[in-house]
Amino acid sequence: MRGMDAKSEFLKGTLDMLILKVVALGPIHGYAISQRIQQISKDVFQVQQGSLYPALHRLEDRDWLEAEWKPTETGREAKFYRLTRKGRRQLETEVRNWEQITGAVALILGTSE
Amino acid sequence: MKYWLRRIFRKQETEHQLDSELRFHLEQRIAERVETGETSEEACRQAHIEFGGVEAIKQECRESRRVHFFEVLLQDVRYGLRMLRRSPGFTAVAILTLTLGIGANTAIFSVVNGVLLNPLPYPHPEQLITLHESKPNFQYGSISYPNFRDWQKENRSFASMAIFRSSSFTLTGLGDAEQVRGYFVSSDFFPQLGITPVLGRNFRLGEDEIGAAPLALISEGFWQRKFGASKDALGKSITLDGKNYTIIGVIPARFGLTMIGFRTSNIYLPIGQWTNPLLPQRTAGLGIHGIGRLKPNFTIARAQADMERVSANLSAAYPDVNKGVGASLIPLTQLIVGEVRPFLLLLLVAVGFVLLISCVNIANLLLARSTLRKREFAVRIALGASAGRVIRQLLTESILLALSGGILGLCVSSVSIRAILNSVSSALPRAGEVTLDARVLGFTLVLSVISGIAFGLLPALRLRPELVSAVKERVLHSGGRWSVQRTFVVTEIALAMVLLVGTGLMVRSLTQLWNVNPGFNSHNLLTFGISLPPHMTNASPEAVRSSFRALEAELNSIPAVKASSFSWGAVPLQGDDEELFWMEGQPKPSSPNDMNWALNYVVGPDYLKAMQIPLVRGRFFTAHDDEHSPLVAVIDESLARRFFPSQDPIGKRINLSDQEKPAEIVGVVSHVRQWSLDDEDARELQPQLYRPFMQLPERNMVLAAGGVSVLLRFKGQSPGLVGEIRRHVRHLSSEHVLYDPMTMDQTISAGLATRRYSMALLSSFAALALLLAAIGIYGVISYFVGQRTQEIGVRMALGATRLNVIGLVLGQASRAALAGLLIGLVGSFALTRLLKNLLFGISATDPLTFVVVTVILGGAALLAGYLPARRATRVDPTVALRCE
Numbered sequence: 001m002r003g004m005d006a007k008s009e010f011l012k013g014t015l016d017m018l019i020l021k022v023v024a025l026g027p028i029h030g031y032a033i034s035q036r037i038q039q040i041s042k043d044v045f046q047v048q049q050g051s052l053y054p055a056l057h058r059l060e061d062r063d064w065l066e067a068e069w070k071p072t073e074t075g076r077e078a079k080f081y082r083l084t085r086k087g088r089r090q091l092e093t094e095v096r097n098w099e100q101i102t103g104a105v106a107l108i109l110g111t112s113e
Numbered sequence: 114m115k116y117w118l119r120r121i122f123r124k125q126e127t128e129h130q131l132d133s134e135l136r137f138h139l140e141q142r143i144a145e146r147v148e149t150g151e152t153s154e155e156a157c158r159q160a161h162i163e164f165g166g167v168e169a170i171k172q173e174c175r176e177s178r179r180v181h182f183f184e185v186l187l188q189d190v191r192y193g194l195r196m197l198r199r200s201p202g203f204t205a206v207a208i209l210t211l212t213l214g215i216g217a218n219t220a221i222f223s224v225v226n227g228v229l230l231n232p233l234p235y236p237h238p239e240q241l242i243t244l245h246e247s248k249p250n251f252q253y254g255s256i257s258y259p260n261f262r263d264w265q266k267e268n269r270s271f272a273s274m275a276i277f278r279s280s281s282f283t284l285t286g287l288g289d290a291e292q293v294r295g296y297f298v299s300s301d302f303f304p305q306l307g308i309t310p311v312l313g314r315n316f317r318l319g320e321d322e323i324g325a326a327p328l329a330l331i332s333e334g335f336w337q338r339k340f341g342a343s344k345d346a347l348g349k350s351i352t353l354d355g356k357n358y359t360i361i362g363v364i365p366a367r368f369g370l371t372m373i374g375f376r377t378s379n380i381y382l383p384i385g386q387w388t389n390p391l392l393p394q395r396t397a398g399l400g401i402h403g404i405g406r407l408k409p410n411f412t413i414a415r416a417q418a419d420m421e422r423v424s425a426n427l428s429a430a431y432p433d434v435n436k437g438v439g440a441s442l443i444p445l446t447q448l449i450v451g452e453v454r455p456f457l458l459l460l461l462v463a464v465g466f467v468l469l470i471s472c473v474n475i476a477n478l479l480l481a482r483s484t485l486r487k488r489e490f491a492v493r494i495a496l497g498a499s500a501g502r503v504i505r506q507l508l509t510e511s512i513l514l515a516l517s518g519g520i521l522g523l524c525v526s527s528v529s530i531r532a533i534l535n536s537v538s539s540a541l542p543r544a545g546e547v548t549l550d551a552r553v554l555g556f557t558l559v560l561s562v563i564s565g566i567a568f569g570l571l572p573a574l575r576l577r578p579e580l581v582s583a584v585k586e587r588v589l590h591s592g593g594r595w596s597v598q599r600t601f602v603v604t605e606i607a608l609a610m611v612l613l614v615g616t617g618l619m620v621r622s623l624t625q626l627w628n629v630n631p632g633f634n635s636h637n638l639l640t641f642g643i644s645l646p647p648h649m650t651n652a653s654p655e656a657v658r659s660s661f662r663a664l665e666a667e668l669n670s671i672p673a674v675k676a677s678s679f680s681w682g683a684v685p686l687q688g689d690d691e692e693l694f695w696m697e698g699q700p701k702p703s704s705p706n707d708m709n710w711a712l713n714y715v716v717g718p719d720y721l722k723a724m725q726i727p728l729v730r731g732r733f734f735t736a737h738d739d740e741h742s743p744l745v746a747v748i749d750e751s752l753a754r755r756f757f758p759s760q761d762p763i764g765k766r767i768n769l770s771d772q773e774k775p776a777e778i779v780g781v782v783s784h785v786r787q788w789s790l791d792d793e794d795a796r797e798l799q800p801q802l803y804r805p806f807m808q809l810p811e812r813n814m815v816l817a818a819g820g821v822s823v824l825l826r827f828k829g830q831s832p833g834l835v836g837e838i839r840r841h842v843r844h845l846s847s848e849h850v851l852y853d854p855m856t857m858d859q860t861i862s863a864g865l866a867t868r869r870y871s872m873a874l875l876s877s878f879a880a881l882a883l884l885l886a887a888i889g890i891y892g893v894i895s896y897f898v899g900q901r902t903q904e905i906g907v908r909m910a911l912g913a914t915r916l917n918v919i920g921l922v923l924g925q926a927s928r929a930a931l932a933g934l935l936i937g938l939v940g941s942f943a944l945t946r947l948l949k950n951l952l953f954g955i956s957a958t959d960p961l962t963f964v965v966v967t968v969i970l971g972g973a974a975l976l977a978g979y980l981p982a983r984r985a986t987r988v989d990p991t992v993a994l995r996c997e
Contacts, residue, residue, distance in 0.1 A: 030134060031141040049138060050165050050173065057131075058177035069130075079134045 015047070015055055017098060020083065020091040023065060029078040030056055056081060064090050131171055139164055189509035196510060203482060204514070207475050211518020211564065212525060213881060214471035217464045219519075219549075219557045220526035220533070221874075225457050226556070227547030228450055234369075234546065236307040237406075241445035242413060243372075244274060244403030248438050250691070250710045250798045256403055258323075258384070259395045260427060261299070264403075264440065267423045270416035274405035275302035276384060277375060281820055282353035283647045283850050284380075287339050292644060292820070292852035295353070295380030297387045303330070303364065305406040312336070313347045313362030321383040323393060328383060329358035333366040335379040351380075354819055355647035358382060371542055372449045374402050390812060395434045396705040398691055404445060417442050433703040449542045455951055456871040459615070463878045466612045468564060470605050470885045476568040477601045477889055479511060481896060483572050504573045511569025512562055519561030523549070540866030571597070598893045599925075603933040609879075609886040610937020610970055611944055616872075616879035617962035618945055618952055623872050625954030626865060632785035633685065634725035638857040639825045639834060640684065646848030649818040654811040657818045658740065661806070664849070665717065667841050668825065673834055677825040678717035678724075679806045681813070684822050685724075685785050686860050692802055693770035696756070701768065708770060711752055711802035712787050715809055716824075721782065723826045731763045731780030739807040744769075744776035751784045752800030771810050789864060791953050820852075883973055890977035894926050898985045910990040919982045926978025933974075934967055941966075 022028065022036045033056075034047045059065040064087030070080045083091070139160055146156035164170075197204045232238045245253040246260060256264075261276050268274070278297045283290055300321040309315070311333055320328060329351060331339075340346035350357040369377055384392075384401075391397035407416055420440035428435045483490075490503045527549050538544040575597060645660050652660075661679060668677045682690035692713035693705050702708050714720070718734045729750060738745050746767065753762045766775040782803070788796045809817060827834055835854045842849045862869070898905070905918055945957040955962070 029137070031138045034138075048165070049135070049163075050170050053135065053138075053170055054173040054177040057174040061178040076137065076140075077133070078137050079130065 013094070014098075015051060016059060017091065017094040018045070018047075019052075019055055019059060020064065020087055020094065023081050024083050024088065024091055027068070027070070027080040027082045029072065029080050031078070033081070059087070062090075063087075131174055135164075135167055135170065139167075185505075186509065189506050190513060192506065193510040193513045197513065200482070203478060207478060207514050208518050208521065210471045210474060210885065211515055211561075212521040214464075214468040214522070215515070215519045215557060215561055215564065216522030216525040216529075217878065217881075218461075218468050218560055219522055219553060220530050221457070221460050221464045222556050223526065223530060223549055223553045224534075224541070224547050225461055226550065226553050228541065228543045229454060229457060230552070231546065231550075233446055233449070233543075234367075237409075238446060239444075240272075240407040240409070240411075241306070242271075242405050242407060242416065243443045243445055243448045244276075244405050245441040245443070246438060247441045248398075249706050251398075252797075253402075253441050253443070255398045255401045257395050257397050257399070258392050258401065260435070260438070261401070261403060263427055264420070264423055267426065268416075268419055270408060270411045270419040271405040272408045273301040273305040274403055275299045275305060276401050276403040277302060278384065278387065278399060278401045279374070279378075280382075280387070281642070281644075281852065282380060283355075283644050283819070283848075284351065284353055285355070285647055285848070286352040290647070290848050290850055292642065292850040293335075293353070293380055294378040295382060296375070296378055297382050297384040299384045302381075302404070303368075305404070306368075306370070308364060308368050310362035311365045312344060313360070315362060316383050321385050323385040325383060325385050327356060327358045327386055328361050329353075330362045330364050330381040331360055332364050332368075332377065332379045336363045352647075353380065353382075354650050358386070369545060372445070374400075389816070395431060405442075413442055413444060434705060436704050437706050453541060453867055456867055459619075459948070459951065460871060460874055460878075463612055463615065463875055466608050467878050467882050467885070468560070470608050470882050470889070472564050472568040473601050473605050473608070474885055474889045474892075475511075475514070476571055477598060477892060479507075479568060479572040480575065480597060480601075481892070483507070483575070507573035508566060508569045511573075512565030515561040515565030515568075516558075518564075519557050523554070523557050537866070537870045539863060540870050598896065599929050602890055602893050602929045603936065605886045605889045606930055606933025606970060606974060607937035607940055609882045610934060610966065611940045612882045613879050613966040613970060614937075614941040614945055614962060615948060616875045617966050618948060618955065618957065618959055619868075619872055619875055621955050621959060621962055622951070622953040623865065623868050626790050626868070627861075629786070629790045629954075631685065631790065631861070632726060632783060633857075634826075635857040635861055637827050637829070638723070639823075639827055639854060640687065640857060640860070641823055641825075641835070641838075641854040642820050642852045643823055643842070644820040644850045644852075645818040646846050648848075650815060652815070652818070654740075654814045657814050658807060660818070661821075663845060664842070667845055668823065668838065669719075671837055671841055673827045673829075673831045673837065675826045675828055676719040676722035677823060678720035678722075679817075680717075680720070680822040680824055681715035681806060681809060681817050682713040683787060684824070685787050686789065686857070686864060687822075689787060689798075691798065692804075694767045694802070697766040697768060697775045705770070709756060709800070710798055711748075711800040712798060714801065714803045715806050716803060717806045720803070720824065723824045724785070725826070726785055727783045729781040729783055730761075731778075733780050733782070734803075734805045738805040742808075744772060744774055744808055745779045745805060746776040747780040747782055747803040748778055749782050749784045749801035749803075752802060753781050755800055769804075771813070776804065790861065883970065886970070887973045887977040890926060890930070890974050891980060893929070894922060894978045895981040895984075897925055898922055898981045901985075902988055905985050905988050906990040909986075909988065915986040918986045918988075919979070922982035922985050923975065923978050926974060926982070927971075930971055930974035930978070934971060937970070938963070938967070 018037055019033060022033050022040075025036075028036070030052060034049070034052055037045050037047050056065065060067055060081070063084055065081045066084050067079050067081050069077050072078050142160040142163065143153070143156045146159060147153055151159070233241070235241060244256060244264070245251075246256045248254050256276055258276075261274075265274055276299045279294070280297055281292050281294050284293045298316070298321070300316040300318055303309075303315045310330065313330075316328065316330070319325065331346070331351070336342055336346055339351075340349070346360055346363070348359060348361075350359050352358075364381065371377065389397075389399060391399060405416075407413070417440075420442065424435075424439040428438060493503055493506075494500065530547065530549075534541065534544045534547055643664070645657065645664075649657055649660055665677070665679065668674060682692070690713045691710055693708040693710055695702055695708050716734070718736050718738070720726075721728060721733045731747070733747055734745065746769075748762060756762075757765060762778045762781060764777065766777045768775045782801075784799070785801065786793045787799075787801065825838075831837075835851075838854075839851055842851055901921075905913075905921070908921075909918065941963070942958060949957050
């Protein structure tokens with residue numbers, strides 16, 4: 001992700017979660033995933049291809065995503081990713097963890113000096 | 114799971130997909146940029162810049178996938194195969210050794226599997242129990258017909274039971290007259306074994322009773338041979354011993370029951386058709402045995418208790434004849450394979466030893482090789498492989514070797530096993546059921562993998578501490594390796610020692626058995642059966658006697674015949690028969706079990722001459738001891754000792770159970786082995802009684818027309834003798850049938866067949882073990898010499914003689930050999946005890962065997978050490994000194 005240390009495990013995990021969340025909305029190909037993340041985050045996150053594709057393959061290898069080759073609206077064949085049941089559970093855990101962490105961080109930041 | 118499979122097998126496709134996926138992304142990006150108004154070239158350039166290095170991304174994608182166990186395995190296998198191809202000599206030797214080792218194990222295991230492990234080919238074979246009558250002289254004696262019927266009615270533990278009795282018949286009316294084997298069986302015999310006729314039906318209830326209609330079942334082979342497998346055979350009649358029987362069914366060829374007292378035959382008749390007048394007598398011992406099927410959930414112990422109850426009731430009901438009579442039960446499986454079981458297990462252990470020695474040998478080779486490959490491993494480790502990874506690679510290689518050996522071994526054994534089984538089928542029950550089934554394949558696979566790990570692990574592990582430092586070291590001074598190698602050699606020699614001692618003991622037992630004096634001269638002695646023409650079974654006793662006299666004269670007229678004798682009753686080592694007697698002047702005992710029992714030989718005057726049995730006292734029979742003269746008998750020393758202790762039996766008279774008048778004892782002959790060469794002394798019934806053939810009671814004389822044995826001593830080698838005899842017999846009539854010709858040596862050899870074949874196999878395994886051990890010693894001592902080349906060179910430069918050098922090298926060899934022999938000796942003492950029941954005439958610690966084996970093995974070890982030692986003396990000191 002632009003502007004952040006992409007090697008950091010913490011952020012890698014965040015990217016995974018974002019991808020899972022986007023894919024959870026429906027079968028989608030890699031290019032559209034990067035577009036979606038950019039759109040939804042209002043251009044805060046611009047996912048680099050160099051991070052996106054290894055992440056997709058990692059998630060597929062862990063059986064959180066499964067892929068299928070299907071034609072797009074334009075008729076080109078593309079690799080569409082879909083969430084597996086395992087992936088959905090993973091997403092739920094990650095979201096829960098994220099909420100705990102951000103909640104805790106917000107609590108700390110929210111304390112007045 | 115499915116994912117890595119796809120990746121292994123469709124690696125190219127995965128690559129292609131990765132490529133397409135990234136290209137799609139790029140193209141989408143270009144299209145989007147073009148839409149915003151850029152020229153296509155500009156869009157393309159920008160998109161590429163934005164995207165970054167495609168190859169780098171691809172590599173990262175590949176790496177983001179976990180490396181899978183099977184992918185590593187595949188890699189290791191490929192690498193391993195390359196390494197094995199690079200050293201063809203080592204690979205060939207290792208695979209050859211393993212082929213022999215695993216092949217022999219597969220072959221023996223397939224026999225063990227087919228004979229001992231697989232259930233018998235009958236429904237619920239564990240319920241099948243053989244039945245015998247126990248009585249004073251026989252634990253597993255024959256069942257009398259009336260007792261069988263009572264057992265059938267009164268037992269509560271068997272779903273069914275049946276009896277059988279072997280017989281032979283003269284078949285006429287279907288081509289030339291011939292003698293056919295058959296069995297009298299009771300109705301439940303086939304149904305309880307689950308055998309249904311391929312055509313027609315089994316005997317029904319009641320059809321096996323005395324006096325029922327004459328019916329017959331024939332074998333499928335007989336049906337094809339005599340009736341061309343025609344359905345019309347049903348309802349036709351066949352003529353056996355001149356009597357017609359209606360064929361009602363055809364027994365399938367797959368029925369292959371073979372056990373003591375039974376083998377598949379051509380004809381099966383209902384037991385009630387047997388014309389033997391003794392059949393309805395409760396006391397008759399006619400060679401009838403039984404098989405029963407237990408009711409579901411009944412154990413043999415419960416059945417035994419039940420039969421004891423039945424027997425007790427029968428003893429109470431018939432106290433005069435059934436006193437002391439019980440039932441003995443043996444599981445069918447045990448009766449069929451019990452005798453070969455210890456031999457098969459012994460062979461299995463022996464091949465196991467051979468494989469162990471093979472593994473030690475290969476471990477040794479691998480150890481030597483791993484030293485050579487140390488640099489290769491060091492480089493791999495320097496490049497980032499873990500030590501575990503290298504060890505895994507080594508294990509993969511050794512398992513590859515073992516599997517190759519296993520597959521080749523499987524091929525070798527599947528090709529050879531048929532041929533071997535065919536040649537031993539007479540000695541091996543269920544030989545026809547031996548196949549390479551799934552269990553054998555699994556055994557071979559597991560054995561291969563275990564062997565691979567066994568011989569691969571130690572060399573691989575030994576490498577571990579050395580791996581790290583190997584890069585720095587130029588020369589390897591590994592005293593540790595030498596000690597491991599020596600341990601290997603010691604182990605090999607110890608293993609070989611145990612195997613050789615075991616084999617030696619078994620071979621000595623066999624020679625002892627061959628040299629047992631059976632009490633007669635078994636060489637140049639022919640036995641066969643002969644029956645008079647079928648119509649003679651209805652003739653008068655006088656006519657039968659004169660027909661036998663003519664036959665005897667004809668046989669004795671053959672130039673190659675030195676002496677011949679008819680024999681009715683028992684024939685040594687072939688079949689037994691008993692006669693009951695009581696002393697003259699005593700009242701006839703009411704129960705046959707209170708009479709005296711003796712083996713019954715009814716023979717001609719030339720019997721002693723034919724058998725070459727020594728006469729001890731008195732005289733033997735002459736041609737004058739016939740139907741007109743007073744009854745006479747000859748006894749053996751065993752009977753004399755038992756019934757006439759410290760008195761002269763000659764002139765004493767005894768009452769015979771089948772004669773009206775007493776017979777006078779006229780002679781004593783020495784004892785003959787009746788039962789077998791090995792466990793004769795264990796049999797209870799030893800006394801032997803001889804009676805003149807022509808004094809056979811009249812009703813038996815008529816029965817004898819249906820077939821008697823002939824014992825015939827011939828001159829020198831007489832290959833065409835049987836044909837010559839047939840031609841002479843044909844002078845008398847074309848309806849005499851001569852059957853089952855066999856020399857007595859063949860009989861003895863057949864009796865020892867299980868032992869002989871086991872010994873042949875065991876000896877070849879032992880020879881293989883010896884050879885492998887010698888190769889092992891040779892290899893290790895060669896290595897020792899190679900390592901010490903420099904030292905030897907220095908020694909020789911300083912004036913050591915060739916003898917000194919040989920002494921140095923042989924010293925190493927003999928120290929290892931001595932340690933191995935010592936451990937082997939201790940192991941042998943401990944293990945050969947287990948063989949005790951298989952040995953004959955020697956102890957499990959037979960000193961001769963131990964000494965001979967020690968000498969042979971020690972000699973082989975020294976020879977294997979001497980060859981490299983001699984090479985060491987040829988070391989040129991200048992070369993040796995320069996070589997560092």
